[in-house]
Amino acid sequence: MCGITAFVKDPRSSINGHVNGHVNGMTNGPTNGHPDASLANKLEASIAILNHRGPDDAGIWINQDSSVGLAHCRLSINDLSPSGRQPLTSDDGEIHAVVNGEIYDHDRLRTVCSQEHGYRFSSESDSELVLALYKIHGAPRFFRLLRGEFSFVLCDERNGRRRVIVGRDRYGIKPMVWTSIEGKILLSSEAKAFLPLGWKPEWDIEAIATSGWQLDTRTLFKGVHKLLPAHWLDITEDGFQIHRYWDAEYEDKRKLETRSLDEMVQGVREKLIESIRLRLRADVPVGIYLSGGIDSSAVAGIVTQLARENNVKIGNETSTKVSCFSVEFPNSSGFDESSIAERTAEWLGVDLVKRQVNEDTLARDFADTAYHCEHHHFDLNCVAKFALSTLPREHGVKVILTGEGADEHFAGYPYFPVELLRETDHAQPDAPLSRDEELRAALHRSVDKDMRQVFRNLGAAGEGGTDDDDDCPALAQVNNSTMPWTLLVWHAKRRLFAPWVQDLTAGLDYRDTVLASYSADVRAKMRSRWHPLHSALYMWNRTTLANVLLSCLGDRTEMAHSVEARTPFLDHHLTEYVNRLPPSVKIAYTPPEQAGGNTTSHHGDQGPLWESSAPGLTSFTEKWILREAVRPFITDELYKRKKHPFLAPMKWPRGGPLHQTLSGMLTREAVEGLGFVDYNVVRDSLDRAFGEEADASAFRNLLYVGAWVTLAERFGVRKATCNESN
DSSP: EEEEEEEEHHHHHTTTTTOOOOOEEEEOOOOOOBBBBBHOOOOEEEEEEGGGGSEEEEEEOOTTTSSEEEEEEOOOOOOSSGGOOSOOOOOOOOTEEEEEESSSHHHHHHHHHHHHHHOSSSOOOTTTTHHHHHHHHHHHGGGOOOOOOEEEEEOOGGGGGGGGEEETTTTTSSEEEEEEEEEEEEEEEGGGGGGGTTTBBBBEEEEEEHHHHHHBBBBBBTTTOOTTTTEEEEEEETOOOOOEEOOOOOOOOTSSSOOOOOHHHHHHHHHHHHHHTTTOSSSSSSSEEEOOHHHHHHHHHHHHHHHHSSOOOOOOOOOOOOOEEEEEOOOOOOTHHHHHHHHHHHHHHHHEEEEEEEOHHHHHHHHHHHHHHOOOOOHHHHHHHHTTTTTHTTTTTOOOEEOHHHHHHTTOSSTHHHHHHTTTTTOOOSSHHHOHHHHHHHHHHHHHHHHHHHHHTTTTOOOOOOEEEGOGGGGGTTOOSSHHHHHHHTSGGGGGGGGGHHHTTTOOOHHHHHHTSSHHHHHHHHHHHHHHHHHHHHOOOOOOOIIIHHHIIIIIIHHHHEEEEGGGOHHHHHHHHHHOOOOTTTTEEHHHEEEEEETTOOOOOOOOOTTTOOHHHHTTEHHHHHHHHGGSSSSSSHHHOOOOOOOOOOOOTTTHHHHHHHHHOOHHHHHHSSSSBBBHHHHHHHHHHHSOOHHHHHHHHHHHHHHHHHHHHHHHHHHOOOOOOO
């Protein structure tokens, strides 16, 4: 993993008649036959800001007419020698690239490229495959061969014409943001790297107020866009185009499934094992984040078996001992899973190192987490993940395997059963809910009602619409799914914003923003082809997974400490297989009279999410087929345990470290300096967010605004005013 920064002369600027001679002191022509020294200095300053992503090496390349510049900071994982440094150059010297991420199955692909196509590799780095595959197959065809997590900028100067290709992996595991200022397109892993290149950050008020930053290409900053997952930019002297090269697909809901359950379980098992095996390849030590859930525990169990029974190396280690890392929340009943992780580690015979995360830790790391994430979050989970990610490097581990993506493909979250119940699963006609239409409809009403109450108990409630989706005709576009409402439950409430922002958004239904983030062809599939559960999975994965969870619970908090995380559950060979499985093998209904001791219901410590759940919700076994597939690799306790989301505690004492930190941060001057927040709401929230009777919604207000204040101070964001247009 690494950090990248790039600039490209914007073809749109010359088309629009803009002056291209100077950009913030940077000249576009060569200086004495060499690239502009001013540009080089600015690129060096830009990539230095991203040193946390790649502290091992750094380099820049600028073409002869200074129309393209590439910068890279390196976290050495494969090929630790100088030959693996970037920017990379192709064997003919005419294609250049900076790559962030990992390309898997690279040993086989290198052999194909060299033996069948004559490509001459200059390193052992997997990143060089981006150059080789592009040169051999061109764009977009080479994307289908890229397996892994990646973002890159590639400059092709063959045939006397400049072409720049910018790509991002299928699920958005690796970040890529871009903006355009004064005749240049700037690209980077993180927006903060734009600052030395002349970027003057401003708030995108509409994106913040309507949750657009969470749902589409926008960020918190005006004019700064995310390149969406599975998309690529094509920048030539003739123009600028964005394309999609891949998308998730699901079976037609009316198509009967003929495969047996045993066949499907075996299929998941084989593809998951292969995904994990590929991600153990590294020239440095590899470890695992281990929680109290089945996802990370399954990864640990499979890695252990691969090492001990199949002699698969764990990174560069010759030992079969697996290193695992976990969070411990002391004195936090219901949130701390470290005891379960300990029992799992003992059962597997692996090493477990724990990071104790207490209130002092969360208060200390809050601002740094917001700075690295570059967006607000609705709880303290990301701060806990930030603290956890200090552990691997302290113990000499650069690469970590994680469980992200399992809940998103095997329907692990508690808001998915309501979508399963929305329609019959015709692929499983013998399932109880397929045979009994009345039961399915009754459970749907019950689970829908109960899940909405769970959200309210957690201090989250729908915004920009009501929690009754019957009043929203636009939802017919997605077959009346409740997922658009679910995606908005964590969004900041209207009353938090200044009156002028409330006026700006008056009358808007934010669910329209959700719907607009999906293409017309996808909405058509949701209306008539896909089962509602699959539509909900698609909506979640294309918004919250990509724009929030893989950022603040993934890349940004891990790379803040120079740790590369690998996500075997997001291998597209695995996910494409899982997507084609019937809905009712992902979430299984177990009638109460059959529950006995063989269901996850009411088994042991199920955590705060399930404490007040009604029987309807607890009658479902989430991730059923994954549980069966990984059964040989996990304990009986985990096999029977319900999903326990990674959660940091939300209730803290009045006058404690968090109360003091947030009070000191959220002064009237700091909050009113943002220009778009109502300080009176913040002051009221400070009064209600702590102590025994703490209001979770008020606490979330403080987390949102605390992150904005941090970004305003560290990025130098200009105060927003009601006169600006977005």
